[in-house]
Amino acid sequence: MSTQGLKDNLGETGSHLKNAAVAAGESIKSAAGVAVDELKLGKANTKAELADGALSGIAAAENMGAAAKEQMDVLMEKGRDVVDSAAELIRERPLTAFGIAFAAGWAISKVAGMGKDK
Known part of the structure; x- marks a missing residue:
């Protein structure tokens, strides 16, 4: 009977x-x-994040163009202000303006002529 029990146990195992x-x-x-x-x-999720990143980059590039235009407008306005100030100085003091222009031209010619052989 122990052989049969062993077989049964092994079968169950x-x-x-x-x-x-x-x-x-x-x-x-x-x-x-x-x-x-x-x-x-x-x-x-990776594809979605990459697509969102690309869209954000495109939007940043578009904003960069608008920001550059704003800065250019500011610079142009400052340039106009400088020209207007110079024109006002010339109208108020023409002799002084002529003297300054003459002195500036003389200084530039001297600086430009320094490199030339004499």
């Missing part, structure tokens, strides 16, 4: 081992399926 192997296989398949789903989700 084999059955449990078989069930354990099936359960492990199903667990691995399930884990692989979950991993694939997570990879797909991660890929989709």
Whole structure:
């Protein structure tokens, strides 16, 4: 009878081992399926973030053009102010303005002539 008990126990052990192997296989398949789903989700999230980043970059480039135009307008206005100030100085003090222009021209000619051989 102990031989029969041994066979029964070994048969039951084999059955449990078989069930354990099936359960492990199903667990691995399930884990692989979950991993694939997570990879797909991660890929989709990555693509979405990259697309949003590209759109933000395009918007920044568009704003950069508008900002450059604003700065150019400010510089042009300052240039007009300088010209207007110079014109006002010339109208108020023409002799002084002529003297300053003459002195500036003389200084520029001397500086420009320094590099020439005499």
